[in-house]
Amino acid sequence: MADELDVTIPARLSEVRELSGMVEAFGDANGLPDPKVFVINLALDELITNTVTHGLEDKADAEIRIRMQVDGGTLILVMEDNGQPFDPTQDTNADVTSSLEERAIGGLGLHLVKSFADRITYEFVGGRNRLTMEHDLARAAE
Amino acid sequence: MNIEVAEERDGDALVLLPVGRLDSANARAFESIVMERVDGGEQRLIVDFSRLGFISSSGMRVLLMAAKKLHAGQGKLVLCAMPDHIHEVFRISGFDQIIPIRDTRESALGEV
Numbered sequence: 001m002a003d004e005l006d007v008t009i010p011a012r013l014s015e016v017r018e019l020s021g022m023v024e025a026f027g028d029a030n031g032l033p034d035p036k037v038f039v040i041n042l043a044l045d046e047l048i049t050n051t052v053t054h055g056l057e058d059k060a061d062a063e064i065r066i067r068m069q070v071d072g073g074t075l076i077l078v079m080e081d082n083g084q085p086f087d088p089t090q091d092t093n094a095d096v097t098s099s100l101e102e103r104a105i106g107g108l109g110l111h112l113v114k115s116f117a118d119r120i121t122y123e124f125v126g127g128r129n130r131l132t133m134e135h136d137l138a139r140a141a142e
Numbered sequence: 143m144n145i146e147v148a149e150e151r152d153g154d155a156l157v158l159l160p161v162g163r164l165d166s167a168n169a170r171a172f173e174s175i176v177m178e179r180v181d182g183g184e185q186r187l188i189v190d191f192s193r194l195g196f197i198s199s200s201g202m203r204v205l206l207m208a209a210k211k212l213h214a215g216q217g218k219l220v221l222c223a224m225p226d227h228i229h230e231v232f233r234i235s236g237f238d239q240i241i242p243i244r245d246t247r248e249s250a251l252g253e254v
Contacts, residue, residue: 038227
């Protein structure tokens with residue numbers, strides 16, 4: 001078993017920077033291709049933005065726990081937060097087709113998260129949102 | 143959090159080169175810089191991605207806002223020199239259908 005990542009951060013946008021460095025180190029330790037590290041960091045940026053801007057309602061003790069491991073040919077990323085219950089897998093589809101004039105500003109982040117993940121599941125357990133994303137690594141090497 | 147944005151002028155076109163990461167931590171700073179230029183009357187705007195390694199939807203949102211505002215005022219935004227992994231994000235978002243993306247700065251200058 002290669003290195004795992006298990007980190008809990010305060011729910012603040014400024015935390016995405018330090019986290020991205022940890023993900024890059026995790027990618028190096030596990031031999032992940034750069035495009036995969038990129039989409040993981042993209043997903044974390046989108047999900048943390050979503051949690052911080054919609055799910056916390058100024059909760060002072062808000063925190064986000066991120067765990068990552070490679071199991072066989074699959075990268076498993078689990079993100080938990082203690083914000084309001086919110087299932088991002090049920091979020092309505094983003095507008096990706098209308099004209100420049102009509103195109104909605106926003107709503108794109110979760111579309112990107114779902115587009116890049118091979119499997120994604122949501123649970124609300126022990127008062128926490130838990131999102132599990134799986135990325136098949138073989139596909140990235142193609 | 144701030145973002146370094148280099149600026150170069152080519153004729154009446156303004157080229158912005160964001161450096162490093164454009165993410166949820168510094169998208170607001172990028173928005174201030176870009177919209178200040180647009181509100182200041184720039185009509186031909188190019189964002190060159192050659193020095194950018196990461197972008198999330200927070201940053202893409204700023205480009206969409208700028209493209210809409212420029213378009214409404216008969217101006218134009220063109221993007222160029224985008225790394226493959228970022229181009230893929232623009233494709234999945236359908237942004238490549240509404241904001242022109244060119245391989246090179248020269249091509250973008252011809253388009254804008």
